[in-house]
Amino acid sequence: MRHKPKPTARQIVTGFFRLIRWPNLLILAFTQYLVRFTLIGEESIPWYRLLVERDVFLLALATSCIAAAGYIINDYYDIKIDLINKPEKVIIGRYLKRRWAMGINLFLNFAGIALGWLVDRKVFLLNTLAVFFLWLYSNHLKRLPFWGNLMVSLLTGLSLVVMAVHYHRHETEVYIYALFAFSISLIREIIKDMEDVRGDATFGCQTLPILWGIPRTKYLLYTLIALFVVILFSMTAPLQNQTLRYVFVGLLFPVGYLTYQLYYADTKQDFARLSTLCKIIMLAGVLTMVFV
Known part of the structure; x- marks a missing residue:
């Protein structure tokens, strides 16, 4: 029997x-800094x-830690599905052992929650909820119609809401952009399900x-x-x-x-292109x- 070569x-x-x-994490941190510089x-x-x-x-670092942990736990539960939908992108089990992946996931979650505590108690609570819901999404909700899409999109919007909760300045503008992020994320998540329909159906x-x-x-997406x-x-x-109105008119195109x-x-x-x-x-x- 041939053994797989060690990575x-x-x-x-x-x-x-x-x-x-990591590119998504950089964009996430950049977005929170941009909110701080511009809207707040x-x-x-x-x-x-x-x-x-x-x-x-600390907010950007905490959010990045929790998001990274979310990507890991999501891929951990999706190994079999990903071997059908995107086999070339499977990391866990190929380059990183499963137990190492779970250990890193736990560390990053703990770091994100602890960093939230250092900012303030409301951020700590939001980060704790985000960790729980990311686990719930990866373990259960992702395989249910719409609920998984809704959960991950809410968490995307939450990365901006946490800024308004902490700073208490120009909350309405921040909430508008949080809704925009939620909206595009929800549309994209449903489109990704359309892209991955073969592997999802198999499991x-x-x-x-x-x-x-x-x-x-x-038709749901049009609505x-x-x-x-x-x-x-x-x-x-x-x-x-x-x-702000002109900005959203421009985004209509x-x-x-x-x-x-x-x-x-x-x-x-x-x-995939969509x-x-x-x-x-x-x-x-x-x-x-x-x-703005």
């Missing part, structure tokens, strides 16, 4: 960074002082595309997109901030293009904070 140190390190999705920012404090502020550093996952089929799931647009503009209307492409999407590759487009729209939306 090299380089393969283990690169595999670990792929496992925790205080004119009396120079920008370079905000750059080294203790609380925003009994009850996602919307499996239960409803692709056409009916598309959600329209609903989110109406809610976002309703939230911006009472604010004396014309720039890529969202409209996404809807158009969704109508014609049919293959796994089509849905998932990437959602990430681009999310990043573009985050960058508009500098104009």
Whole structure:
């Protein structure tokens, strides 16, 4: 019997960074810093002082730790499914032993909760809830129709809500961007389920595309997109901030293009491209904070 060759140190390190999705973590931390500089920012404090502020550093680090732990636990439970949907991207069991993955997951979760305690008690509570719900999502909710999509999207929005909860400045603007992040994340999560329908069906996952089929799931997405647009503009209307309204009008163009492409999407590759487009729209939306 042939034994699998042991992974090299380089393969283990690169595999670990792929496992925790380090580009996503950088974007997450960047977004929280951008919220601090732009939406929450205080004119009396120079920008370079905000750059080294203790609380925003701890918040970003805590959020990154919890998100990294979430990626690990999600991949841990999804090894068999991922071997069908994306075999080339499987890390746990190939480059990183399962027990090591769980040990790192526990350490990162503890670090995220402890760092939240150092910021304030409300952040500690939110971080603790985030850890619990990430575990619940990976272990159970992900395989249920819609609930898994909803949970991971709520946690995406929570990464911005925690900033408003801690700083108590310009909360409405922060909540609007949190809703935007939640909306695009929910749309993307459902599209990812459409992309992964083959592997999910093999292992009994009850996602919307499996239960409803692709056409009916598309109709749900059209409804959600329209609903989110109406809610976002309703939230911006009472604010004396014309720039914010113009920003969301500008974002209607890529969202409209996404809807158009969704109508014609049919293959796994089509849905993969739509998932990437959602990430681009999310990043573009985050960058508009500098104009608000």
